[in-house]
Amino acid sequence: MVSQKVTIKNPTGLHLGPAGVLCKDAMLFKSQITFQFRESTANAKSVLSVLGACVKSGDEIELICNGEDEKEALAFLVKEINEGLGE
Numbered sequence: 001m002v003s004q005k006v007t008i009k010n011p012t013g014l015h016l017g018p019a020g021v022l023c024k025d026a027m028l029f030k031s032q033i034t035f036q037f038r039e040s041t042a043n044a045k046s047v048l049s050v051l052g053a054c055v056k057s058g059d060e061i062e063l064i065c066n067g068e069d070e071k072e073a074l075a076f077l078v079k080e081i082n083e084g085l086g087e
Contacts, residue, residue: 022037
């Protein structure tokens with residue numbers, strides 16, 4: 001298991017567009033990918049789970065990847081989040 005904290009930079013937070021990009025990117029990997037925000041854990045491969053976390057711009061989440069390609073998944077997703085998830 002690997003994890004890293006990352007700050008959401010896109011101006012609208014994880015609304016439908018960026019949540020969809022995050023889910024699509026997470027589905028490229030075999031590992032289980034979740035993130036913790038406040039007291040909840042969201043499945044990064046589920047758009048509804050990501051939207052339900054209500055993450056806003058400037059919020060910090062902790063990405064957690066667990067599985068055979070966990071290091072690659074974490075590095076890729078952190079890079080995508082830092083680049084604004086398509087926004």
